[in-house]
Amino acid sequence: MINITLPDGTVRQYEKGASSMQIAQSISEGLARNVLAATVNGEVWDATRPIHQDATLRLHTWQDKEGKAAYWHSSAHLMAEALEALYPGIKFGIGPSIDNGYYYDVDTGDTHLTPADLPKIEEKMLELARLKNQYVRREVSKQEAVDFFVEKGDEYKLELLEGLEDGSITFYSQGNFTDLCRGPHIPDTGVIKAVKLTSLAGAYWRGDEKRKQLTRIYGITFPKAQELKDYLDLIEEAKKRDHRKLGTELELFMFSEKVGQGLPIWLPKGTQLRERLQNFLRAEQEKQGYQMVVTPHIGGKNLYVTSGHYAKYGADSFQPIHTPREGEEFLLKPMNCPHHCEIFGHRPRSYRELPLRIGEFGTVYRYEQSGELHGLSRVRGFTQDDAHIFCTVEQVKGEFLKVLELTQMVIRKMGFENFTAQISLRDPEKPEKYIGSDANWEAAEKAIIEATAEVDMVTTTAYGEAAFYGPKLDFMIKDALGRSWQLGTIQVDYNLPERFELEYIGADNQTHRPVMIHRAPFGSMERFISILIEHTAGKFPLWLTPDQFALLPISDRLIPYCEEIRQKLGEHDIRGFVDERTESIGRKIRDTELKRVPIMLIIGDKEAEAGHVSVRRQGQGDMGSMSIDEFITWFQTQL
RNA sequence: GCCAGUGUAGCUCAGUUGGCCAGAGCAGCUGAUUUGUAAUCAGCGGGUCGGGGGUUCGAAUCCCUCCACUGGCUCCA
Numbered sequence: 001m002i003n004i005t006l007p008d009g010t011v012r013q014y015e016k017g018a019s020s021m022q023i024a025q026s027i028s029e030g031l032a033r034n035v036l037a038a039t040v041n042g043e044v045w046d047a048t049r050p051i052h053q054d055a056t057l058r059l060h061t062w063q064d065k066e067g068k069a070a071y072w073h074s075s076a077h078l079m080a081e082a083l084e085a086l087y088p089g090i091k092f093g094i095g096p097s098i099d100n101g102y103y104y105d106v107d108t109g110d111t112h113l114t115p116a117d118l119p120k121i122e123e124k125m126l127e128l129a130r131l132k133n134q135y136v137r138r139e140v141s142k143q144e145a146v147d148f149f150v151e152k153g154d155e156y157k158l159e160l161l162e163g164l165e166d167g168s169i170t171f172y173s174q175g176n177f178t179d180l181c182r183g184p185h186i187p188d189t190g191v192i193k194a195v196k197l198t199s200l201a202g203a204y205w206r207g208d209e210k211r212k213q214l215t216r217i218y219g220i221t222f223p224k225a226q227e228l229k230d231y232l233d234l235i236e237e238a239k240k241r242d243h244r245k246l247g248t249e250l251e252l253f254m255f256s257e258k259v260g261q262g263l264p265i266w267l268p269k270g271t272q273l274r275e276r277l278q279n280f281l282r283a284e285q286e287k288q289g290y291q292m293v294v295t296p297h298i299g300g301k302n303l304y305v306t307s308g309h310y311a312k313y314g315a316d317s318f319q320p321i322h323t324p325r326e327g328e329e330f331l332l333k334p335m336n337c338p339h340h341c342e343i344f345g346h347r348p349r350s351y352r353e354l355p356l357r358i359g360e361f362g363t364v365y366r367y368e369q370s371g372e373l374h375g376l377s378r379v380r381g382f383t384q385d386d387a388h389i390f391c392t393v394e395q396v397k398g399e400f401l402k403v404l405e406l407t408q409m410v411i412r413k414m415g416f417e418n419f420t421a422q423i424s425l426r427d428p429e430k431p432e433k434y435i436g437s438d439a440n441w442e443a444a445e446k447a448i449i450e451a452t453a454e455v456d457m458v459t460t461t462a463y464g465e466a467a468f469y470g471p472k473l474d475f476m477i478k479d480a481l482g483r484s485w486q487l488g489t490i491q492v493d494y495n496l497p498e499r500f501e502l503e504y505i506g507a508d509n510q511t512h513r514p515v516m517i518h519r520a521p522f523g524s525m526e527r528f529i530s531i532l533i534e535h536t537a538g539k540f541p542l543w544l545t546p547d548q549f550a551l552l553p554i555s556d557r558l559i560p561y562c563e564e565i566r567q568k569l570g571e572h573d574i575r576g577f578v579d580e581r582t583e584s585i586g587r588k589i590r591d592t593e594l595k596r597v598p599i600m601l602i603i604g605d606k607e608a609e610a611g612h613v614s615v616r617r618q619g620q621g622d623m624g625s626m627s628i629d630e631f632i633t634w635f636q637t638q639l
Numbered sequence: 640g641c642c643a644g645u646g647u648a649g650c651u652c653a654g655u656u657g658g659c660c661a662g663a664g665c666a667g668c669u670g671a672u673u674u675g676u677a678a679u680c681a682g683c684g685g686g687u688c689g690g691g692g693g694u695u696c697g698a699a700u701c702c703c704u705c706c707a708c709u710g711g712c713u714c715c716a
Contacts, residue, residue, distance in 0.1 A: 103711095112643095113643095114643085114644090115643090115644080199710060199711070200710085200711085201642075201643070201710060201711030202711065202712060203642085203711070203712045203713090204642090204712055207712075207713065208713085209640080209641065209712075213641065213712075214642095214712095215642085215643085216642095216711070218710095218711080244708095248650080255708090257689085257706070257707055257708095261706090261707065261708085308716095309716060312716070313715095313716060316714085316715095317716095334716065335716055337716085364716095366715075366716080368715070369641090369713080369715090370640070370707090371640065371641075371642095371711085371712080371713085371714095372713090372714070373708090374709090378715085467716085518716095552676090554673080554674060554675055555673045555674065556674095557673080582672080583674085583678090584673090584674050584679055585674060585675055585676065586674085586677065586678065586679090587677085587678055587679080588676095588677095589675095589676050589677055589678095590676095590677035591677085591678085592677090593677055594677080602675070602676060604675055605675095606675085614676080621677095622676055
């Protein structure tokens with residue numbers, strides 16, 4: 001008999017060799033029907049795999065991450081089976097599960113797959129799924145595995161086998177398909193009820209651009225047709241909110257072929273939004289002791305030779321700008337930190353000045369590969385909400401705390417609920433990769449961990465993800481559709497102070513090297529606004545939106561009265577415009593609704609006589625009539 | 640940069656075996672209407688069919704090339 005410990009702490013006894021599935025059955029039939037996989041002693045296994053020793057057991061269903069992963073990974077195998085049936089001789093790369101579904105990289109030889117081929121693959125998958133074939137695990141010797149794929153002529157699997165050790169190799173089969181696979185898999189194909197192949201893309205074998213490009217087929221599957229429908233609806237909704245579409249519709253920004261790809265042009269409304277956001281951030285930062293600076297858009301080549309960026313990125317950057325005579329070379333500013341280092345270094349600094357917080361909404365230019373550009377989220381010219389904090393190692397934690405608090409406050413003010421961070425630390429195996437003393441690293445890493453704990457921030461920790469020059473923290477938010485976005489970072493840097501030979505005079509009258517903290521909590525205005533547009537579907541918070549109200553006169557003769565109201569509201573810092581078009585009121589309301597102006601003030605004779613406005617909120621409808629003063633008071637409550 | 644796809648009026652899109660002067664809706668302009676909570680009516684203007692080259696009697700349509708955009712891959716100080 002073996003002892004199985006369940007998550008609630010209860011221990012049950014089973015025959016040696018019982019599977020998770022059998023254990024689930026002993027608990028409840030219903031549970032057993034839903035089991036997709038199980039974690040046995042910390043390792044995710046097939047639910048059907050026999051357990052031969054005492055173990056802790058956690059059963060996975062569609063409701064949890066591991067269950068979904070097994071389900072989608074098994075779906076990838078099902079797709080492979082369908083592909084093999086439809087395209088004999090097809091070769092397979094890798095086929096993992098991903099956050100939303102799975103993909104399989106395939107080499108179809110001379111056949112060329114197009115999106116039109118996907119429906120018939122979906123059909124085949126459903127047909128095979130209905131057979132309820134079991135996923136069968138089998139341990140094989142390396143020789144046996146090699147023989148199998150030599151016979152099959154699949155060089156990709158053979159290459160994968162090269163990296164595997166004999167004795168650790170398993171095959172999984174379902175129906176007529178057998179694959180090299182570590183598993184785990186779901187019990188059988190019967191639970192795969194809804195299938196959608198979402199896209200087709202090229203992907204380099206093993207992610208290496210020098211190697212052959214395979215066809216990657218993305219798909220997603222669900223246990224219920226309704227779930228697939230919900231998922232597709234979500235995709236539709238995301239399409240409607242796409243910031244590129246809304247940015248054009250709301251006239252926030254544009255692109256121009258002549259100006260150049262990846263170089264956003266901010267239109268008046270977008271500029272208003274952006275400036276308002278910047279002013280807000282600037283005011284909050286100044287409260288925290290930041291000092292704003294402005295530095296030029298180009299910098300001498302030597303600046304970047306000193307910073308080390310020239311050696312590392314020079315070849316892949318916009319190339320130097322040359323002066324006509326003197327043979328000087330300048331680079332478009334790809335980041336603000338070297339300039340800020342010069343600010344720190346331009347005169348002797350005392351420890352009394354630390355932490356010195358130098359902030360700048362600095363516009364930087366980076367050469368991004370053309371295929372990488374995407375709306376406002378990936379561009380070649382953008383403005384960072386940047387600042388560099390020069391401080392002592394002891395001050396790092398306090399500064400992290402302040403940045404965390406600032407960021408949390410701002411994010412909440414924007415209407416985001418779900419805010420987390422990833423802490424990136426050294427790879428403990430490879431200390432030689434990093435610059436800076438062990439003691440400093442330990443202190444900084446500890447400071448980051450403690451600071452995030454103090455502000456109750458949900459974090460994940462990634463070892464080996466730190467930059468060579470210091471540990472960092474990346475902010476993540478989830479938007480209204482549940483999608484995760486990476487915002488900005490806070491990074492500790494031991495490297496630049498070294499390269500720029502930055503020093504301050506300590507209380508001991510000796511010179512010391514400051515630590516530098518890079519921080520841009522929102523990353524860039526462009527990217528942040530793209531996220532904000534999609535999160536709010538263009539319905540920005542009232543304080544931030546370009547036009548807060550539109551005055552809609554029912555007849556042209558009421559325009560002067562509307563103008564009066566506009567003036568009066570302007571005196572109270574409430575901004576908006578009068579719709580002076582000779583159109584029906586229905587038309588004016590419709591157009592204003594579509595422009596996402598949050599408040600409509602409808603003015604007819606009744607209102608003009610009474611000195612009232614009739615208030616309508618975008619997306620909500622009529623709020624009734626009130627006096628101008630009542631409206632002003634009500635407006636303040638809406639902010 | 641690589642693979643695949645797309646590119647017709649300001650926007651959304653018709654226009655597929657190559658063939659009359661390339662169409663629609665919305666937007667715009669002009670006129671009429673002066674309107675009570677999501678589209679008033681009528682008329683008009685607007686396109687080198689992404690750019691260039693080629694095949695052809697004839698190209699939005701076929702071929703080559705360049706550009707931009709979309710989805711991925713690689714990259715991201």
